[in-house]
Amino acid sequence: MKAFIIKVIRHYRRALLQGFGDREYSYQRYLAALFGLIGSVIALVMGINSILIDLYVLAGALLAASFLLFLSFSLLISAKYVRYHNMMKYMALTALLSLGVYLIYSGGVSNSGPLWIYIFPSVIFAFCGLKVGIMINLIFSVILMVMLYTPNGYFLATLYPVAFKSRLVLAFLTTVALSAFYEAARHSSYLNMARLKAKFEQESQIDELTRLPNRRGMRKKLRAAYHKAITTNQVFTLAVFDIDHFKNVNDCFGHEIGDEVLKHVSDVLRNGLRKQDVLSRWGGEEFLLLLPDTNGEEAFLLLEEMRKLIAASHYDQANEAITITFSIGYCEMSDAASLSEMIHLADISLYKAKQTGRNKVLAYG
Numbered sequence: 001m002k003a004f005i006i007k008v009i010r011h012y013r014r015a016l017l018q019g020f021g022d023r024e025y026s027y028q029r030y031l032a033a034l035f036g037l038i039g040s041v042i043a044l045v046m047g048i049n050s051i052l053i054d055l056y057v058l059a060g061a062l063l064a065a066s067f068l069l070f071l072s073f074s075l076l077i078s079a080k081y082v083r084y085h086n087m088m089k090y091m092a093l094t095a096l097l098s099l100g101v102y103l104i105y106s107g108g109v110s111n112s113g114p115l116w117i118y119i120f121p122s123v124i125f126a127f128c129g130l131k132v133g134i135m136i137n138l139i140f141s142v143i144l145m146v147m148l149y150t151p152n153g154y155f156l157a158t159l160y161p162v163a164f165k166s167r168l169v170l171a172f173l174t175t176v177a178l179s180a181f182y183e184a185a186r187h188s189s190y191l192n193m194a195r196l197k198a199k200f201e202q203e204s205q206i207d208e209l210t211r212l213p214n215r216r217g218m219r220k221k222l223r224a225a226y227h228k229a230i231t232t233n234q235v236f237t238l239a240v241f242d243i244d245h246f247k248n249v250n251d252c253f254g255h256e257i258g259d260e261v262l263k264h265v266s267d268v269l270r271n272g273l274r275k276q277d278v279l280s281r282w283g284g285e286e287f288l289l290l291l292p293d294t295n296g297e298e299a300f301l302l303l304e305e306m307r308k309l310i311a312a313s314h315y316d317q318a319n320e321a322i323t324i325t326f327s328i329g330y331c332e333m334s335d336a337a338s339l340s341e342m343i344h345l346a347d348i349s350l351y352k353a354k355q356t357g358r359n360k361v362l363a364y365g
């Protein structure tokens with residue numbers, strides 16, 4: 001039985017937390033559903049108990065609340081009724097608050113009913129977040145005070161001692177304040193985590209040395225470009241750049257100067273791009289360039305320009321100017337059946353460019 005209950009709880013927890021992209025929304029939905037279920041069972045047990053001790057109006061209120069809470073639980077766990085989820089959250093809350101008002105009014109069993117209101121602040125914040133939560137908690141506090149302190153017990157069917165009333169109100173307001181602090185802290189750490197997640201996600205797609213997109217970041221952009229080209233019926237071109245004899249730079253000047261040269265060529269390439277082009281560091285001394293909405297002929301002219309630009313530039317190291325050249329292979333979208341084939345064909349052209357003398361631009365085919 002215990003294992004079964006744990007299994008059911010795990011199942012719903014997974015379904016509720018993973019079903020939606022927005023984690024905070026999922027969290028509120030999860031809590032609302034869980035509360036709906038637990039609240040409905042408790043209200044049902046209390047309702048049956050009230051029938052047994054002949055408190056029929058109280059029993060009716062508890063059974064109605066139990067039904068509404070169970071209904072909200074059932075709809076909240078189903079992805080089919082997403083558009084009703086917000087409504088369900090507020091319905092569960094309204095059922096709960098109405099029950100609270102009724103318990104204050106009637107006193108419940110032996111005047112102990114109002115003690116249930118201490119669960120309200122945290123439930124309200126969990127359901128509605130900080131701002132709306134503060135509003136609802138304050139409204140409920142006002143209702144509580146009006147009911148308790150209206151002269152002649154106008155809104156009460158029972159009599160509470162004065163000391164009980166003041167402690168009930170003060171303890172309730174303290175619980176509201178503490179729950180609000182807790183919710184504010186939770187929300188701010190949630191925002192912090194979301195910001196850090198976005199930052200790490202972005203960093204993981206950028207090459208540290210050149211600040212260009214790395215292979216991971218570029219793959220994402222390539223998929224988007226490929227999808228866009230197919231839906232808009234456009235072609236694009238991919239070009240692979242590889243520095244010629246880069247090993248010599250490292251061997252002659254050291255790895256650190258090699259790094260500086262990589263930064264230098266990245267800057268020169270970046271400055272030679274059009275606004276829409278995307279350059280990435282694909283591997284060690286290899287760069288991949290995406291030329292959107294560009295066919296092979298147009299690409300050749302652009303790539304030739306870039307090749308000349310690099311060859312004409314140089315990196316100054318002490319009294320020596322290090323000149324860099326690139327071999328470039330490219331492939332137009334229509335020559336390949338897929339993205340990976342495009343990259344493969346551009347690589348083949350690059351290999352040919354290397355084989356036939358370097359410092360040149362070659363198309364596939």
Ligand SMILES: Nc1nc2c(ncn2[C@@H]2O[C@H](COP(=O)(O)OP(=O)(O)OP(=O)(O)O)[C@@H](O)[C@H]2O)c(=O)[nH]1
Pocket residue numbers: 242243244245246247248250254255256257258259262283284285354358
């Ligand atoms: N400084 C530095 N060197 C790198 C980096 N990544 C790769 N390399 C170097 O790049 C060189 C690539 O050497 P090879 O693959 O032989 O190519 P190459 O010397 O450019 O010769 P070809 O490509 O045939 O013209 C190696 O010496 C690598 O150590 C890096 O991040 N920094």
